[in-house]
Amino acid sequence: MNTTSLPLVFSQEVSDALQSGAPVVALESTIITHGMPWPQNVETARRVEATIRENGATPATIAIMNGKIHIGLSDAELEELGQAKDVAKLSRADLAARLVTGGYGATTVAATMICAHLAGISVFATGGIGGVHKGAEDSFDISADLRELSETPVTVVAAGAKAILDLPKTLEVLETLGVPVIAHGQDDFPAFWSRSSGLAAPIRMDDPADIARAQQMRTKLGLPGGQLIANPIPETSEIASETLAPVIAQAISEADAQGIAAKSVTPFLLQRIFELTDGKSLAANIDLVLNNARLAAKIAAGLVKS
Numbered sequence: 001m002n003t004t005s006l007p008l009v010f011s012q013e014v015s016d017a018l019q020s021g022a023p024v025v026a027l028e029s030t031i032i033t034h035g036m037p038w039p040q041n042v043e044t045a046r047r048v049e050a051t052i053r054e055n056g057a058t059p060a061t062i063a064i065m066n067g068k069i070h071i072g073l074s075d076a077e078l079e080e081l082g083q084a085k086d087v088a089k090l091s092r093a094d095l096a097a098r099l100v101t102g103g104y105g106a107t108t109v110a111a112t113m114i115c116a117h118l119a120g121i122s123v124f125a126t127g128g129i130g131g132v133h134k135g136a137e138d139s140f141d142i143s144a145d146l147r148e149l150s151e152t153p154v155t156v157v158a159a160g161a162k163a164i165l166d167l168p169k170t171l172e173v174l175e176t177l178g179v180p181v182i183a184h185g186q187d188d189f190p191a192f193w194s195r196s197s198g199l200a201a202p203i204r205m206d207d208p209a210d211i212a213r214a215q216q217m218r219t220k221l222g223l224p225g226g227q228l229i230a231n232p233i234p235e236t237s238e239i240a241s242e243t244l245a246p247v248i249a250q251a252i253s254e255a256d257a258q259g260i261a262a263k264s265v266t267p268f269l270l271q272r273i274f275e276l277t278d279g280k281s282l283a284a285n286i287d288l289v290l291n292n293a294r295l296a297a298k299i300a301a302g303l304v305k306s
């Protein structure tokens with residue numbers, strides 16, 4: 001792809017890796033600005049980048065700064081973004097407008113997929129994708145992440161969808177949209193902080209190289225879109241779903257009572273669950289992201305080899 005006319009700024013490390021055909025893993029920035037509190041957000045971002053390097057790939061954290069899409073951030077930029085105020089949480093609908101008006105922009109799963117694809121990166125690691133919110137039959141709150149997965153050819157490694165969501169409906173929508181949902185190493189669809197949602201994943205794959213080949217096969221077949229790789233949180237870090245269910249219910253009823261809507265719902269719920277679990281949910285969130293970074297690096301290496 002000719003990227004010269006695009007508002008893309010590559011870090012030297014990412015530019016070198018892409019030019020030499022080395023494995024690269026994209027990372028999002030909403031998890032830094034809206035998903036975790038300071039300073040754990042920046043500490044985690046650094047650890048995720050280090051994990052990707054240890055596993056043989058180059059990390060490319062994606063964010064909007066000064067009207068440009070940055071593909072790969074320096075340590076100083078990571079620090080700046082992690083403490084910045086007025087960072088817009090960007091998805092497909094508002095990415096272009098923010099580039100024109102300037103200011104900081106954090107990329108969600110949807111926006112990160114778009115930017116990664118423009119940059120020529122086809123694997124991306126995050127925590128959990130957005131999905132169908134509980135009560136969506138009234139609120140119509142369905143994350144744009146789901147449709148993006150059906151349109152943009154990037155493999156997204158996540159610990160399933162966040163347990164704050166309606167997971168059966170999220171899986172239904174993904175099926176309708178033709179998105180392959182592939183559980184890694186188990187039959188069940190994981191529920192972010194817990195290894196199982198009690199729902200079967202439509203596809204299971206154990207070998208990262210197969211996951212890489214499946215994405216290439218989709219391209220060969222002319223099928224648009226990416227893949228959702230649902231990678232369960234490590235056993236030692238999981239929080240039992242029975243423990244979390246009442247906490248999630250409380251956070252959701254507080255959000256309803258306070259009229260929290262649209263883009264603010266997920267950050268509000270994550271923050272309240274963090275407070276209500278005395279920080280345990282954040283520790284689990286950090287461990288699952290690191291685990292996803294490891295798998296994404298292996299998938300990226302598989303894409304390069306085959």
Ligand code: PSU
Pocket residue numbers: 028030031034035036107108109110126127128129130131142143144145262263264265266270285289
């Ligand atoms: N993974 C995390 N924490 C997060 C997210 C992912 O561990 O905060 C972000 C992603 O950017 C995802 C967003 O796109 O949550 C979902 O937001 P919404 O439900 O508003 O679509």
